[in-house]
Amino acid sequence: MMRYFLRRLAHAFLLVVGVSILAFLFTALAPGNYFDEMRLNPQIAPETLVVLRAQYQLDRPLPLRYISWVNSVLHGNMGFSFAYNTPVAPLLLVRAKNTLVLTITATILAWAIALPLGVWSAETLGHFPDRAISGGTAALLVIPDLALALGLLVLAVRTGWFPTGGMASVDFESLSRISKIRDLALHMVLPVAALVVSSLPLLVRHVRSAVAEVLRAPFLLAAEGHGIPRPTLLFRYALPAAANPLISLFGFSIGALLSGSLLIEVVMSWPGLGPFLLEAILARDIYVVVGGVLFSTIFLAAGNFLADILLYWVDPRIRTERASQ
Amino acid sequence: MIRRRQVAIWLLVLGALHGIVLCAGFFAPYDPVEQDRKNPYLPPMHLHLADTRGHLHLRPFVYPFQLRPGTFDQYVEDTQQPRPLKFFVQGDRYRLLGFFPARLHLFGAGNDRIYLLGTDAFGRDQLSRLLFGGQVSLLAGLLGASFTLLIGWCIGAVAGYYGGWRDDVLMRLAELFLALPWLYLLFAIRAFLPLTVNPLQAFFLIVAVISAVGWARPARLVRGIVLSAKERDFVRAARGFGASNLYLLRRHILPETSSVLLTQAAILIPQYVLAEMTLSFLGLGVPEPVPSWGNLLSNLQQYSVLVSYWWMYLPALAMVPFFLGYLGLASALQERAEPYKIQRRSLGSLA
Numbered sequence: 001m002m003r004y005f006l007r008r009l010a011h012a013f014l015l016v017v018g019v020s021i022l023a024f025l026f027t028a029l030a031p032g033n034y035f036d037e038m039r040l041n042p043q044i045a046p047e048t049l050v051v052l053r054a055q056y057q058l059d060r061p062l063p064l065r066y067i068s069w070v071n072s073v074l075h076g077n078m079g080f081s082f083a084y085n086t087p088v089a090p091l092l093l094v095r096a097k098n099t100l101v102l103t104i105t106a107t108i109l110a111w112a113i114a115l116p117l118g119v120w121s122a123e124t125l126g127h128f129p130d131r132a133i134s135g136g137t138a139a140l141l142v143i144p145d146l147a148l149a150l151g152l153l154v155l156a157v158r159t160g161w162f163p164t165g166g167m168a169s170v171d172f173e174s175l176s177r178i179s180k181i182r183d184l185a186l187h188m189v190l191p192v193a194a195l196v197v198s199s200l201p202l203l204v205r206h207v208r209s210a211v212a213e214v215l216r217a218p219f220l221l222a223a224e225g226h227g228i229p230r231p232t233l234l235f236r237y238a239l240p241a242a243a244n245p246l247i248s249l250f251g252f253s254i255g256a257l258l259s260g261s262l263l264i265e266v267v268m269s270w271p272g273l274g275p276f277l278l279e280a281i282l283a284r285d286i287y288v289v290v291g292g293v294l295f296s297t298i299f300l301a302a303g304n305f306l307a308d309i310l311l312y313w314v315d316p317r318i319r320t321e322r323a324s325q
Numbered sequence: 326m327i328r329r330r331q332v333a334i335w336l337l338v339l340g341a342l343h344g345i346v347l348c349a350g351f352f353a354p355y356d357p358v359e360q361d362r363k364n365p366y367l368p369p370m371h372l373h374l375a376d377t378r379g380h381l382h383l384r385p386f387v388y389p390f391q392l393r394p395g396t397f398d399q400y401v402e403d404t405q406q407p408r409p410l411k412f413f414v415q416g417d418r419y420r421l422l423g424f425f426p427a428r429l430h431l432f433g434a435g436n437d438r439i440y441l442l443g444t445d446a447f448g449r450d451q452l453s454r455l456l457f458g459g460q461v462s463l464l465a466g467l468l469g470a471s472f473t474l475l476i477g478w479c480i481g482a483v484a485g486y487y488g489g490w491r492d493d494v495l496m497r498l499a500e501l502f503l504a505l506p507w508l509y510l511l512f513a514i515r516a517f518l519p520l521t522v523n524p525l526q527a528f529f530l531i532v533a534v535i536s537a538v539g540w541a542r543p544a545r546l547v548r549g550i551v552l553s554a555k556e557r558d559f560v561r562a563a564r565g566f567g568a569s570n571l572y573l574l575r576r577h578i579l580p581e582t583s584s585v586l587l588t589q590a591a592i593l594i595p596q597y598v599l600a601e602m603t604l605s606f607l608g609l610g611v612p613e614p615v616p617s618w619g620n621l622l623s624n625l626q627q628y629s630v631l632v633s634y635w636w637m638y639l640p641a642l643a644m645v646p647f648f649l650g651y652l653g654l655a656s657a658l659q660e661r662a663e664p665y666k667i668q669r670r671s672l673g674s675l676a
Contacts, residue, residue: 015501015504018497026513026514026516027517141648141652143645143648144641144645144648145599146599146603146622146641147641147642151638151641153625153631154625154635157631164631255507256506258508259507262508263508263603263607266607277509278607278609281512281515284516286516286517289512289513289517293509293510293512293513296506297509300504300505304504
C-alpha cells in the first residue's frame with residue numbers, strides 16, 4: 001500500500017517538475033521583458049536597466065535562471081514579482097486561497113448533483129427521466145462557459161437577487177461572524193453556480209454511461225434475484241463497480257474546474273488567481289505567471305492524488321494487484 | 326444508413342451556419358467598423374408587422390428610436406416615422422468571400438439606418454459586427470483545429486510507428502500537456518508572446534497559441550491506432566514485400582486514423598472557437614476595431630454596460646447554434662465509429 005501511494009506521489013511530483021520546466025521554456029520564447037518598456041523612459045538611465053536586469057538575473061542563460069528559481073521555490077519564494085517588488089509566493093497564496101474556496105465548493109456540489117442524476121438516468125435508460133436528463137445536459141453542453149457566466153451576471157444585475165463582483169461586501173469587516181459567512185456565501189452563489197452548471201453536463205453523462213454499462217452485468221441480475229432493494233442495488237452495488245472511470249474523471253474535472261474558474265473569476269471579478277494572472281500577463285511579470293501555472297499544477301496533482309487514494313479505497317482490484325506483488 | 330444520414334444532416338446544418346458567416350457582407354446591413362456616433366448604445370429595434378392603429382403591413386418595418394425628452398440615455402420608439410425594411414438593397418461596399426467586390430445587402434432601410442441588435446458605444450451595428458466577428462472567430466477555430474490535428478497526427482504517427490525512445494519522450498510530453506488545465510496553458514503560452522500587435526498578427530498569434538495547446542489528445546489517439554494497425558497482417562505482408570516505412574504509413578496505417586481525426590475535429594473546433602473568444606474577451610486576442618465574438622463581449626466587463634445595456638450580451642448566444650451543430654456532428658461520427666457502444670463522450674471537451 002505504501003508503495004502504491006509513494007509511486008503516485010512520485011508521479012505527481014514529476015508532473016509538477018515537468019510543468020515548471022515547460023513553463024520556463026515558454027519564458028525563453030518571450031521577446032521582451034518587464035524592463036523593456038522602461039527603456040523608452042528618458043528618466044531611467046540605460047546603466048540602471050543593466051543593473052536591474054542583473055539584479056533579477058534576466059541576463060543569465062535559461063538553465064541557470066531555472067536553477068536559481070528552483071532554489072527560490074525551495075525557500076518558499078517562487079521567484080520575484082517585478083511589478084509588486086516582493087516574492088511571488090505570498091502574493092499567489094492569498095489569491096490561490098480564494099480560487100480554492102471556489103473550486104472546492106464547485107467540485108463538491110457538481111459531483112453531489114451529478115451522481116444521483118446520472119444514476120437515475122442510467123436506471124431509467126430510454127424512458128422519460130433519462131430522456132429529460134439527457135436533453136437537459138445536451139442543452140447545457142452547448143452553452144459555453146463565457147456565455148453562461150455573463151448571462152448569470154446580466155440576470156443577477158437586472159434582478160438584484162445576488163451581489164455581483166468581489167467576494168465580500170464593503171462593510172465586511174464590521175460584520176459579525178455569522179453575517180460574514182452569510183455574506184461570503186451570497187457572493188459565492190453566482191460564480192459557483194456558473195462553475196457547477198458548466199461542468200455538470202459532462203459529469204452526468206459519464207456517470208450515466210458508466211452506471212448503465214454496469215447495470216447490464218450478470219452479477220447485478222443475480223443481486224436483483226436475491227431481492228436486494230433497488231436503491232441499495234444502485235448505490236451500494238452498481239455505483240462502486242462503475243466508480244473506476246468516474247474517479248479518473250474526478251481528476252480531470254478538477255483541471256476543467258480550475259480552467260473554468262480562471263475565466264469565471266475574471267468575469268465575476270472574484271479576487272482569485274484569474275484576474276491576478278491576467279494582470280501579470282499584461283505587465284509581463286513572468287515569475288508570477290510561472291508561479292500561477294505551477295500552483296494550478298499543484299492543485300491538479302493533489303486532485304489526482306486524491307483520486308488515486310479514492311480508487312484504492314473503492315476498487316478492490318487495485319488493492320489485490322498490489323498485494324500480490 | 327440512418328447513421329450516415331445523421332452525419333449528413335449535421336454537416337448540412339453546419340454548412341448553412343458557416344455559409345451565413347462566410348457571406349457576412351451580404352447578410353450584414355452595414356460595415357462592421359462604420360460608426361454612427363449620434364446613436365451610441367441604441368437598443369435593438371423591434372420588427373413590426375402591425376402599426377399603432379392595428380393595420381397590418383406585408384412589409385416588416387421598425388420604429389426608429391428618439392431620446393426620451395429630458396434624458397440623455399433613454400430611448401423611446403418614434404411611432405410617427407415607421408422605417409420599412411427593404412430587401413436586396415445596395416449599401417456599403419464589401420468583398421464577398423474576401424475577393425469579389427459587392428454592394429448588395431440582404432436588407433437595409435434606404436437612407437435611414439436600422440439596428441436589429443442595437444449599437445455599441447460607437448454606434449456600430451451589433452448585427453454586422455456579430456456576423457463579421459464570426460468570420461474571425463470561426464476561422465481561428467478552424468485553422469487552430471487543423472494545425473492541432475496536423476501536429477497531433479504527425480507526433481502520434483511517429484510515436485506509434487517508430488516506438489522506442491521517441492515514443493517515450495513524445496508521450497511524456499503529451500501527458501504534461503494533457504495534465505495542465507487548458508486555460509492556464511493558454512495563458513502561459515500567451516503570456517510570453519508580444520502584447521501589442523496589429524490585428525492580423527494577433528489573429529495568427531492566437532491561432533498558433535491555441536493550436537499548440539491541444540495536440541496531445543489527438544496524438545495519443547492516433548498513436549493507439551497506429552500501434553494496433555502496424556501489427557495487422559496486411560501491413561506485415563506489405564512490409565514483407567519490401568514496402569518502405571513512409572509508404573506503409575501513408576498507404577496502410579494513416580488512413581485508419583481518419584475517423585478518429587474527424588471526430589476530434591468536430592470536438593476541437595468549437596473548443597478552439599471558445600478559446601479564441603476567451604482570449605479576445607480578456608483582451609489578449611484580436612484587438613479592436615476588428616470584431617470577433619470575444620471582443621464583442623469584452624465591454625461587458627464594465628459594470629455600467631452590464632447594468633444598462635443588456636443587448637450587448639446577445640453576441641454571447643451567437644455560437645450556441647454552432648456548438649449544437651458540432652456537438653451533434655461529433656456524436657453522430659462517434660456513433661458511426663462505435664455503433665454498439667453506449668455513448669461515452671471523449672474526455673476531450675472536458676480537460
